[in-house]
Amino acid sequence: MKARPDSVRRTRDLLRAAVLRGDFVDGILPGERELVGSYSVSRGIVREVLTLLRDEGLIARTQGVGTHVVAPTAHRRLEDIQGIAELKSGNHFNGRLLLTSFESTVISAPAAASRALEVETGTPCLRVDYAAGTISGDVDAAATNYVLFPEAQRLIDTPFVVDWYAYLSSAGVKIGGSDFTVSAVLSDETLASVLRTTEGAPLLLLEQTIRDMSGRVFNYAIAHARPDRLRVVSHSARGAATFDRTAVPERGERPNRIQ
Amino acid sequence: MKARPDSVRRTRDLLRAAVLRGDFVDGILPGERELVGSYSVSRGIVREVLTLLRDEGLIARTQGVGTHVVAPTAHRRLEDIQGIAELKSGNHFNGRLLLTSFESTVISAPAAASRALEVETGTPCLRVDYAAGTISGDVDAAATNYVLFPEAQRLIDTPFVVDWYAYLSSAGVKIGGSDFTVSAVLSDETLASVLRTTEGAPLLLLEQTIRDMSGRVFNYAIAHARPDRLRVVSHSARGAATFDRTAVPERGERPNRIQ
Known part of the structure; x- marks a missing residue:
């Protein structure tokens, strides 16, 4: 495998996971520059990944709002x-x-x-x-x-x-x-x-x-x-594990989570 | 929804499930006539369904063997x-x-x-x-x-x-x-x-x-x-259920099952 397709794939997989998990407050994705930093990839890769997720129907770009999650999962x-x-x-x-x-x-x-x-x-x-x-x-x-x-x-x-x-x-x-x-x-x-x-x-x-x-x-x-x-x-715990899941810190805003 | 697409969909869903589950001995599907009888649908629908599953890559037709499962799941x-x-x-x-x-x-x-x-x-x-x-x-x-x-x-x-x-x-x-x-x-x-x-x-x-x-x-x-x-x-059992899964009769041949 060439390096570039792998970077695109991995970054897309991670960003898709973040979108589906509801990681983004109010469903608004960070700007391209921030994504370049937080995923350690080039601007070209960020743009390619955003296009892929748009094609999947997961995110959309709206004037005045920016790139946002289409609907909660x-x-x-x-x-x-x-x-x-x-x-x-x-x-x-x-x-x-x-x-x-x-x-x-x-x-x-x-x-x-x-x-x-x-x-x-x-x-x-x-x-x-x-x-x-x-x-x-x-x-x-x-x-x-x-x-x-x-x-x-x-x-x-x-x-x-x-x-x-x-x-x-x-x-x-x-x-x-x-x-x-x-x-x-x-x-x-x-x-x-x-x-x-x-x-x-x-x-x-x-x-x-x-x-x-x-x-x-x-x-x-x-x-x-x-x-x-x-x-x-x-969710599963193994044999002897006795940790209390409720004690695990919750991760920030979860607008998508309807559990 | 019209009646016909629904029959095709349901029969395809059932036959796909049977293929993936490994219902067929040696992976060989029954003939069209038998499928017409066992799914209570017309020969046209059976043929359409077989074509759909062939297009999905799940089954194939080989001269002298008949319609068979491509690979075990x-x-x-x-x-x-x-x-x-x-x-x-x-x-x-x-x-x-x-x-x-x-x-x-x-x-x-x-x-x-x-x-x-x-x-x-x-x-x-x-x-x-x-x-x-x-x-x-x-x-x-x-x-x-x-x-x-x-x-x-x-x-x-x-x-x-x-x-x-x-x-x-x-x-x-x-x-x-x-x-x-x-x-x-x-x-x-x-x-x-x-x-x-x-x-x-x-x-x-x-x-x-x-x-x-x-x-x-x-x-x-x-x-x-x-x-x-x-x-x-x-596999899950609910609260008070105490039946022994091993007592449940196994369903015929399971050539596909690698559990």
């Missing part, structure tokens, strides 16, 4: 999106999520869903397709759930709640555990339209199976999320 | 890539990983790295860039690590081990905890060349901070991984 704890944290105040997202589409149908489980659900292909299940975003009008994620009976019947009988775990909970369905797989995929035309992004944009691909208290899988889901709107965060 | 437990599982037999990946590039330099911490490391910008740190793949010659992931002193000195004094946690461990560096963020991003030319994929391909973007036993952050990393080669899996 929410950070969701893995425990929350995995549904294993205890529900607090009824809803993980405190009503921040807004449903943009919803469709629910009883179908015969297709092959890959039945495999994940550990049942025969063709077993009846409820397919629930929905897309949800923030109150601000953004669409963060679209999900297709495949739910076995009898849980499916309880969901049919219960008004939909956009937070899936609140929905399961209000339908009286208890969660024993959850397996989660994270991947990345390109947005096609359909997903781009649902998520209000562009075709070919990168998306987080989240796959999940949810088990009841006896360990039986009753819910399989495939979800797509915009990485510029939602990031998955996991 | 490894599944890594989040606990492992987060470094919080206990090291077993010296190395999580049992020597399956092969180093394809390595570069290590002492630098002044750039802004976003210093923020993540909770130190002043310009604090000396060791930057370690490496790319690693499987013995088969694939390149799975490329990572840039920023490590503070004194840990950095111990790493400088220790031969590199491609499994980062084995490297830290052989340098006598203990891990107290780890914060992990997962996102998705497009491959640029440089990353495409390192990861032997195409420009514009989707990549998993993994960001991590590692803490020592006292809670101090000493390691910040940004890594990119090919989603067709590596998936991150998280």
Whole structure:
């Protein structure tokens, strides 16, 4: 690898991380001269990196404001999106999520869903397709759930709640555990339209199976999320470590952090 | 949304999940007629979906073999890539990983790295860039690590081990905890060349901070991984659930699963 592309890549990766993490007060990026100093790279590289992040749709330049972050990125704890944290105040997202589409149908489980659900292909299940975003009008994620009976019947009988775990909970369905797989995929035309992004944009691909208290899988889901709107965060401590995370100093302003 | 694009999207999502999960014995997909039956869609939709997955580089058609999975996808437990599982037999990946590039330099911490490391910008740190793949010659992931002193000195004094946690461990560096963020991003030319994929391909973007036993952050990393080669899996049980995961029946053949 040549030196220059590597400097561009590393600086872009770092500045992208800072943008997504919400490092910048009021979402305003420092000027080019300051970035040259704080990243120890040439002005040419700073400009190239800013262009790359603009092309990704993460930052924009507005007359009189300067270079700023386009929209805040929410950070969701893995425990929350995995549904294993205890529900607090009824809803993980405190009503921040807004449903943009919803469709629910009883179908015969297709092959890959039945495999994940550990049942025969063709077993009846409820397919629930929905897309949800923030109150601000953004669409963060679209999900297709495949739910076995009898849980499916309880969901049919219960008004939909956009937070899936609140929905399961209000339908009286208890969660024993959850397996989660994270991947990345390109947005096609359909997903781009649902998520209000562009075709070919990168998306987080989240796959999940949810088990009841006896360990039986009753819910399989495939979800797509915009990485510029939602990031998955996991905190872990190892064996003997006993430090208190709350004692770790918080890093300055975090305007983007909606945890 | 029209009905047809949704059927294509759902069937593609399910079949992609089955491919990545390693559902198919010897990686051979069923014939079109069987897929029509097991996904309850028309032959036209099955063909469209197979074309989409071929375009993604996940499957290929070979004369005399039929439609088959291009390469197995490894599944890594989040606990492992987060470094919080206990090291077993010296190395999580049992020597399956092969180093394809390595570069290590002492630098002044750039802004976003210093923020993540909770130190002043310009604090000396060791930057370690490496790319690693499987013995088969694939390149799975490329990572840039920023490590503070004194840990950095111990790493400088220790031969590199491609499994980062084995490297830290052989340098006598203990891990107290780890914060992990997962996102998705497009491959640029440089990353495409390192990861032997195409420009514009989707990549998993993994960001991590590692803490020592006292809670101090000493390691910040940004890594990119090919989603067709590596998936991150998280298993969780909720509060009172006590079912034994080992009692859950395993699903058939899992040729792709390298856990």
